[in-house]
Amino acid sequence: MLPSxxxxxxxQQDMAIIRTRAQWLLLAGGLVFLVTLGLYAPGHWMNWLIxxxxxxxxxxxxxxxxxxxxxxxxxxxxxxxxxxxxxxxxGTRYGxxxxxxxxxxxxxxxxxxxxxxxxxxxxxxxxxVLATIxxxxxxxxxxxxxxxxxxxxxxxxxxxxxxxxxxxxGATAEFWWLTLGLVVIMxxxxxxxxxxxxxxxFVAVRDNDLAAEVMGINLFRTKLLAFFIxxxxxxxxxxxxxxxxxxxxxxxxxxxxxxxxxxxxIVGGVGSTSGAVMGAVAIMxxxxxxxxxxxxxxxxxxxxxxxxSGAVSLIMFAVVxxxxxxxxxKGLYHRLERIKLxxxxxxxxx
Amino acid sequence: xxxxxxxxxxNGGVYALIALGFILVxxxxxxxxxxHGQAVAVLSYFLYxxxxxxGLPAWLGIVLIIPLGAVLGVLMERLAVRPLLGQPFLSVLxxxxxxxxxxxxxxxxxxxxxxxxxPFTPRQGQGWLGTVLPDWINxxxxxxxxxxMLVFVLLTLLFRYTKVGLSMRVVAADHEVAQSxxxxxxxxxxxxxxxxxxxxxxxxxxxxxxxxVTPIMxxxxxxxxxxxxxxxxxxxxxxxxxxxxxxxxxxxxxxxxFSAAKEVVPxxxxxxxxxxxxxxxxxxxxxERI
Numbered sequence: 001m002l003p004s005x006x007x008x009x010x011x012q013q014d015m016a017i018i019r020t021r022a023q024w025l026l027l028a029g030g031l032v033f034l035v036t037l038g039l040y041a042p043g044h045w046m047n048w049l050i051x052x053x054x055x056x057x058x059x060x061x062x063x064x065x066x067x068x069x070x071x072x073x074x075x076x077x078x079x080x081x082x083x084x085x086x087x088x089x090x091g092t093r094y095g096x097x098x099x100x101x102x103x104x105x106x107x108x109x110x111x112x113x114x115x116x117x118x119x120x121x122x123x124x125x126x127x128x129v130l131a132t133i134x135x136x137x138x139x140x141x142x143x144x145x146x147x148x149x150x151x152x153x154x155x156x157x158x159x160x161x162x163x164x165x166x167x168x169x170g171a172t173a174e175f176w177w178l179t180l181g182l183v184v185i186m187x188x189x190x191x192x193x194x195x196x197x198x199x200x201x202f203v204a205v206r207d208n209d210l211a212a213e214v215m216g217i218n219l220f221r222t223k224l225l226a227f228f229i230x231x232x233x234x235x236x237x238x239x240x241x242x243x244x245x246x247x248x249x250x251x252x253x254x255x256x257x258x259x260x261x262x263x264x265x266i267v268g269g270v271g272s273t274s275g276a277v278m279g280a281v282a283i284m285x286x287x288x289x290x291x292x293x294x295x296x297x298x299x300x301x302x303x304x305x306x307x308x309s310g311a312v313s314l315i316m317f318a319v320v321x322x323x324x325x326x327x328x329x330k331g332l333y334h335r336l337e338r339i340k341l342x343x344x345x346x347x348x349x350x
Numbered sequence: 351x352x353x354x355x356x357x358x359x360x361n362g363g364v365y366a367l368i369a370l371g372f373i374l375v376x377x378x379x380x381x382x383x384x385x386h387g388q389a390v391a392v393l394s395y396f397l398y399x400x401x402x403x404x405g406l407p408a409w410l411g412i413v414l415i416i417p418l419g420a421v422l423g424v425l426m427e428r429l430a431v432r433p434l435l436g437q438p439f440l441s442v443l444x445x446x447x448x449x450x451x452x453x454x455x456x457x458x459x460x461x462x463x464x465x466x467x468x469p470f471t472p473r474q475g476q477g478w479l480g481t482v483l484p485d486w487i488n489x490x491x492x493x494x495x496x497x498x499m500l501v502f503v504l505l506t507l508l509f510r511y512t513k514v515g516l517s518m519r520v521v522a523a524d525h526e527v528a529q530s531x532x533x534x535x536x537x538x539x540x541x542x543x544x545x546x547x548x549x550x551x552x553x554x555x556x557x558x559x560x561x562x563v564t565p566i567m568x569x570x571x572x573x574x575x576x577x578x579x580x581x582x583x584x585x586x587x588x589x590x591x592x593x594x595x596x597x598x599x600x601x602x603x604x605x606x607x608f609s610a611a612k613e614v615v616p617x618x619x620x621x622x623x624x625x626x627x628x629x630x631x632x633x634x635x636x637x638e639r640i
Binding site: 066072118119122123125126127129130131133134137138141142145255259262263266270304307308310311312314315317318319321322325326329 | 382430433434437439440441443444445447448449451452454455456458459460462463569573576577579580584610613614617618620621624625628629
């Protein structure tokens with residue numbers, strides 16, 4: 001619902017993502033804030049910001065697969081691993097330029113997604129979830145077996161990224177700007193996929209795939225495309241993470257990380273693009289508070305075992321997601337919309 | 351080779367037992383309880399705690415842990431799953447996953463990375479069971495297999511002849527029909543979750559004997575149970591037993607020829623079966639209408 005006094009006079013206005021001048025101003029202000037954040041944020045926050053960016057891209061992929069097309073995946077981290085290993089291996093072994101491996105990483109992850117998405121034609125629900133869990137375990141296991149991928153040790157000492165002679169690596173402002181740029185591009189792509197024929201096909205398949213098929217949508221192609229796009233995003237996220245750490249190892253891409261992505265889209269709101277990013281930020285904010293809480297817990301109960309931080313982060317994540325499932329099942333995005341609506345209609349109730 | 355096959359066959363019994371815990375809940379409430387693995391782990395850690403720290407005798411520990419498991423099952427149903435009745439399936443699935451995270455977090459807080467062997471584990475050449483069996487059979491696996499078969503028979507009888515079992519099947523088939531027959535659905539859910547919790551405790555004892563109790567126990571249980579479950583079909587009790595034995599044998603043979611493959615063989619078998627028979631070997635094929 002539009003604010004009072006604002007009308008769509010042309011079809012372009014109705015279609016625009018950013019509709020009003022206030023939204024443009026907010027967007028510009030937000031971007032300026034995020035860009036300048038790179039200049040004064042302390043080191044650990046910089047690390048955090050970059051990680052949020054990486055996770056946000058992977059979560060956007062989950063959003064397209066799960067939120068739009070309804071194909072549940074619990075193997076997103078493994079597809080990230082495919083992307084990360086592609087760039088790490090090609091870069092260290094053959095010296096391929098990282099900018100060339102950026103689309104390649106996405107493609108390799110997307111192809112992996114296609115392979116494991118094939119069962120999706122005939123199965124859904126629990127069965128599909130289990131097939132993607134299988135993808136997670138099989139991919140990570142296969143990576144660990146290959147000596148040329150470094151086994152469990154992984155690949156270390158990747159070359160630093162450089163843009164026009166400027167080195168971009170580690171928790172620096174330059175890397176944050178690169179991350180921010182990628183997130184904005186991927187967000188834009190994801191938002192636009194949602195508005196195209198493909199996106200509407202995805203939604204039709206999600207809501208009722210039999211009905212969608214009767215309407216003439218090619219189910220196999222649509223589901224596979226959703227898997228491809230979702231895993232492509234994961235590959236890009238993997239590329240970014242690999243270049244941030246300049247090393248990859250199988251332990252990074254755990255089953256738990258896949259579940260984190262699922263938690264992020266639930267917290268953000270299933271089926272909303274900006275919700276995916278909000279979910280990533282919210283979950284990571286909670287996670288950021290983990291260490292201080294775990295030291296508090298450790299001080300309070302010194303008899304506890306030594307792995308308190310891991311346990312506390314697990315429990316906090318679980319509590320946040322359970323809270324959203326019970327109290328706010330439509331997620332942060334929905335709550336934001338409600339708040340906006342309230343202020344637009346104020347002082348009337350409807 | 352005989353020993354490999356025998357071990358695989360017996361392990362299959364344990365896997366079937368794990369899968370039966372999932373099926374029990376799925377058959378009555380249509381929820382895939384992913385917290386089962388961590389429940390098994392927490393219960394067997396607690397059993398160890400009772401036996402070693404409190405110094406209880408083994409039989410008392412076993413007698414106590416099974417009702418405790420049932421209580422845990424009922425608590426999970428009441429606090430986590432029931433508020434989500436009627437919500438989309440992703441929510442319920444995610445909820446059971448988060449419960450499993452909570453349980454794992456609690457387990458890490460109290461027991462960390464400890465691992466141990468349960469004190470009453472039967473050993474080769476010791477005790478009655480260890481001497482009767484030939485030496486290429488692991489006595490704890492044999493015991494676990496026997497218990498799994500017994501439970502399988504009992505469960506089949508439960509679902510076929512008793513009023514509770516029949517009402518569980520009605521609830522799973524159609525909520526409205528169940529209500530119009532005067533079945534109290536919520537009570538049926540509670541009973542099935544309690545049974546599944548007791549199952550988790552039993553799995554904790556048997557899996558703890560066969561594979562020892564380690565921090566990765568929860569994910570092992572999940573990693574073996576889910577492929578078996580899918581292979582047999584989500585709601586078929588004989589399917590779980592056949593699937594368990596197939597997975598056990600496939601895993602034993604796979605790791606015999608290619609030792610690194612032990613952990614992924616179940617998943618690969620499962621994916622192949624999914625491509626050929628999407629609803630498992632014995633699962634009910636759902637007919638969908640628009």
